[in-house]
Amino acid sequence: MKTADRPGRRGRRRLGIKWKLLVYLLCFVAVMLGCLWLFQVVFLESFYKSIKEQNLKDCRAQVVRQLARQESPEDFLATLALKEGVAAAIYTTQGQLRYSVVTSPGETITRLGSNTIDQLAAQIEASGEILFVSAPRLQYKSWMAADDGGGYLFGKSKFPTQLSPPELNIQPRDSTIDNIQTLILGTAVSLPGGEEGYLFLSTALTPVSTTTQTLQVQLIYISLLLVALSAVLALFLSRRITSPIVSISQTARELAGGNYSVTFHESGYREAGELAETLNYAAEELSKVDHLRRELVANISHDLRTPLTLIAGYAEMMRDLPGENTPENLNVILEEVNRMSSLVTDVLDLSQLEAGAQKLTPTRFSLTELGRETVERLGALLAPQGYRLIWSADREVQVQADENKIYQVLYNLVNNAVTYTGADKAVFVSQTVREGMAYLQVRDTGKGIAPDDLPYIWDRYYKQTGSHKRPTVGTGLGLSIVKGVLELHQLPYGVESSSAGTTFWFAIPLAEGDAPPAGR
Missing domain, CATH: 3.30.450 (Beta-Lactamase)
Known part of the structure; x- marks a missing residue:
C-alpha cells in the first residue's frame, strides 16, 4: 500500500530558500552581465x-x-x-x-x-x-x-x-x-x-578595438566578482529571511501537537510578523475551541448520565420490587429515552449544519400558523408543569423558506426561553410585520444574560458561566442549531437582554404577493 509522505520528507525534496535565492541572484547577474556584454562590447x-x-x-x-x-x-x-x-x-x-x-x-x-x-x-x-x-x-x-x-x-x-x-x-x-x-x-x-x-x-x-578589449577584461573580473557577491548575498538574505520562518515552523509543530499555549514571536520583517500575529490568533482560537469541546463533552456526558441513571434505577426497581411495574414508571423510562434520542439528534444536526451537509427545501407556508401551532403544542406539553406560553400576531403572513427548519428554529428558541424564564414561568412569542419582513420574537422573564456572554452565546459549544442546567424541554444545544439554520437561510437574527428578561428574534422576508397593508 502506498503511504503518504510526511510533510518533512516532502520539504527535503524541494530547494530551500537559500538555494532558491542563490539561483535567482545568479540568473539576475547572468542577465545583467549579458546586457553589459552586448551593449559594452558587441554593439559598442x-x-x-x-x-x-x-x-x-x-x-x-x-x-x-x-x-x-x-x-x-x-x-x-x-x-x-x-x-x-x-x-x-x-x-x-x-x-x-x-x-x-x-x-x-x-x-x-x-x-x-x-x-x-x-x-x-x-x-x-x-x-x-x-x-x-x-x-x-x-x-x-x-x-x-x-x-x-x-x-x-x-x-x-x-x-x-x-x-x-x-x-x-x-x-x-x-x-x-x-x-x-x-x-x-x-x-x-x-x-x-x-x-x-x-x-x-x-x-x-x-x-574602439582597444576599448573593447579593455571592457572585456573588466567584464570578466566584474562577472567573477558579481557571482561571488551574489553567493554571499544569497546566504546572508536566506538567513535573515529564514530565521523567523524556522522559528515559526518549530513553534507551529508544538501547536500541531496540541500545545495551545505557545507564542509566536513577531520578529524579523513585516510579513513574518504578520504571520506570527495570525498564528497567535489561530492558537488562541484553537485553545478556545479545545476548551469548549471539553465543556461540550462534559455537558453532553452530564445530560446523558442523568437519563441513563433514571432508566437504570427505574428498571431495577421494577425488576426487584413487586408492584412497581406500573405505567407511571414505564412512562418515566420512555421520557428519558426520548430525551436521550433528542440529544443525539441535536448533536447530529449541529454537526451537519457546521459541515454544510444540510440542504434547504424552500416552500411557501404560513409563518403565523406555524408559530401558533408550535406555541399551542409546547404549551399543552408544559402546562402541567406550570408554564404559560403566550402567542400574538399582528396579521397572517406567508413566507418562502424551509418550513421544517424554521420550525426547528422556533422550537429551540421556545425551549431555551422555557429553560431560563423567571418564576412566573411565562414565555411570550410574537410576530410583527414591518418593511416587508416578518419578525418573530421569543421573550422570557428570566434574569437575563451577562453582557460579556452576549457575543458568544451563538458560538458552538458555548454556555453561560455557571448557567448549565438540565433543560426542561430539549437538549441545551438549541442556540447553536438556531444559528446554523438561520445562517443557512441567510436570515438576520439577534438577541436583546436585560435584568427583566431576554428576547431572541429573527426575520424572514414576506413571500411574493404578500405585501403588508398600506401605512405599515
Whole structure:
C-alpha cells in the first residue's frame, strides 16, 4: 500500500530558500552581465558610430540656422570645432572653398578638388545629403606608393558611389599613418548673399578595438566578482529571511501537537510578523475551541448520565420490587429515552449544519400558523408543569423558506426561553410585520444574560458561566442549531437582554404577493 509522505520528507525534496535565492541572484547577474556584454562590447562600435552621426546632424542643423541669418559663419564654425571636435568646410557650387575650420592638420574635407565637388554635389542633389566614412589613413600610404600621389577618400561608403580614387584628386596626409577613419556629412546650403554652396562636416572615428578589449577584461573580473557577491548575498538574505520562518515552523509543530499555549514571536520583517500575529490568533482560537469541546463533552456526558441513571434505577426497581411495574414508571423510562434520542439528534444536526451537509427545501407556508401551532403544542406539553406560553400576531403572513427548519428554529428558541424564564414561568412569542419582513420574537422573564456572554452565546459549544442546567424541554444545544439554520437561510437574527428578561428574534422576508397593508 502506498503511504503518504510526511510533510518533512516532502520539504527535503524541494530547494530551500537559500538555494532558491542563490539561483535567482545568479540568473539576475547572468542577465545583467549579458546586457553589459552586448551593449559594452558587441554593439559598442555601432552605438559609437550612431552617436557620432547624430552629433554631425545636430551640428549641420546649427550651421544651417546660422547661415539662414545671413551672417558670416567663421566664428560659429570655430566654436563648433572647439566644443564638438567637428571640422567644417563650405564650398561654392564652382568648387571654391569659402569657409573652413579644421581640427587637425591636413583635414580631408578642406582639400576637395572641383571634380570631387561635382561628384559629391551629384550625390547630394540625388539624396538630399551624403553620409560616409573615409578610408583609414593607413590606406593613404599604400595608394600613394602605387599611384604616385592623389588620395582615396572612401573607405566604407554608406551610399552607392561611382567615384574612383584617381578622380578624387585628394592629396594624402603627411601626418602619422594610423588606422583612424573619418565620418563625413555633406549637404546643400545657402551662403550669405544668396549664393548656393555645399557644407561638409567631419569628425574622427577613433578605433574602439582597444576599448573593447579593455571592457572585456573588466567584464570578466566584474562577472567573477558579481557571482561571488551574489553567493554571499544569497546566504546572508536566506538567513535573515529564514530565521523567523524556522522559528515559526518549530513553534507551529508544538501547536500541531496540541500545545495551545505557545507564542509566536513577531520578529524579523513585516510579513513574518504578520504571520506570527495570525498564528497567535489561530492558537488562541484553537485553545478556545479545545476548551469548549471539553465543556461540550462534559455537558453532553452530564445530560446523558442523568437519563441513563433514571432508566437504570427505574428498571431495577421494577425488576426487584413487586408492584412497581406500573405505567407511571414505564412512562418515566420512555421520557428519558426520548430525551436521550433528542440529544443525539441535536448533536447530529449541529454537526451537519457546521459541515454544510444540510440542504434547504424552500416552500411557501404560513409563518403565523406555524408559530401558533408550535406555541399551542409546547404549551399543552408544559402546562402541567406550570408554564404559560403566550402567542400574538399582528396579521397572517406567508413566507418562502424551509418550513421544517424554521420550525426547528422556533422550537429551540421556545425551549431555551422555557429553560431560563423567571418564576412566573411565562414565555411570550410574537410576530410583527414591518418593511416587508416578518419578525418573530421569543421573550422570557428570566434574569437575563451577562453582557460579556452576549457575543458568544451563538458560538458552538458555548454556555453561560455557571448557567448549565438540565433543560426542561430539549437538549441545551438549541442556540447553536438556531444559528446554523438561520445562517443557512441567510436570515438576520439577534438577541436583546436585560435584568427583566431576554428576547431572541429573527426575520424572514414576506413571500411574493404578500405585501403588508398600506401605512405599515
